[in-house]
Amino acid sequence: MLESLRPLLTKILNPLARNLNINPNIVTVISPFIAILAAYGFANHLLLLGCVAILLSGFLDVVDGAVARYHNRSSKFGAFLDSTMDRFADAIIYIGIIFGGYCDWFIGVLAIHSAITVSYVRARAESQGVDCSVGIAERAVRMIILMVGALIGHFTQPIYFTYVIIILVILSYITVGQRIYHVWKALK
């Protein structure tokens, strides 16, 4: 859904990418460590820290690709590493949310399963030659919803963050359904 913003984002990030002539894989590997900071924030009921750390982790996830493209250092391994690190970041963030008690363990397990399955379906579809960047809750949307939920919980009451997490689980499973239907249509 937010993929259409990528060209604009690339244009915005090019000045930064120009001055960051490093191996993009370094940026990719840092991103999940910032997600650990987000998990620390959620586990310790520091919702604002959790929100900002997700934003920073996501920012690095955007920067790694921008650096790779700008300096012609895109690689198949980099693409593989990017997606793999995202799965670590996704799980780490939800583990912090579970430890913080913002959802019970069962909802937390569903949150991790639904988020990772959204991306797994896309990866499996791509291995069959089907582009599957479809659905309402792609990763950027999931991260933004989590950030908004954390802000709402911070400025009002934590229970509203819990409600947002439940909504996010529902949206993620809807996205899994959308992607399965998309692949079924593409391959039938």
Ligand SMILES: CC(C)CCC[C@@H](C)CCC[C@@H](C)CCC[C@@H](C)CCOC[C@@H](COP(=O)(O)OP(=O)(O)OC[C@H]1O[C@@H](n2ccc(N)nc2=O)[C@H](O)[C@@H]1O)OCC[C@H](C)CCC[C@H](C)CCC[C@H](C)CCCC(C)C
């Ligand atoms: C906290 C501050 C101190 C720092 C933050 C600075 C601020 C200015 C914040 C700006 C944030 C914003 C720009 C980014 C936020 C995105 C985040 C919410 C979600 C992350 O989405 C993932 C993102 C990246 O997806 P990919 O990894 O797939 O894309 P790329 O890495 O570009 O390409 C992969 C591709 O590159 C090659 N490659 C990669 C790595 C590597 N090592 N080697 C490689 O070769 C290879 O080919 C790979 O295949 O998804 C992007 C989707 C979309 C375009 C993002 C749109 C975000 C939109 C701008 C939303 C605005 C965010 C808003 C500021 C949030 C406000 C929320 C509020 C509640 C706080």
Ligand SMILES: O=P([O-])([O-])O[C@@H]1[C@@H](O)[C@H](O)[C@@H](O)[C@H](O)[C@@H]1O
């Ligand atoms: O949008 P989504 O399919 O849930 O998740 C995406 C992965 O499928 C993709 O491999 C990765 O590079 C993106 O950063 C994002 O994590």
Ligand SMILES: [Mg+2]
């Ligand atoms: Mg990236």
Ligand SMILES: [Mg+2]
């Ligand atoms: Mg990524």
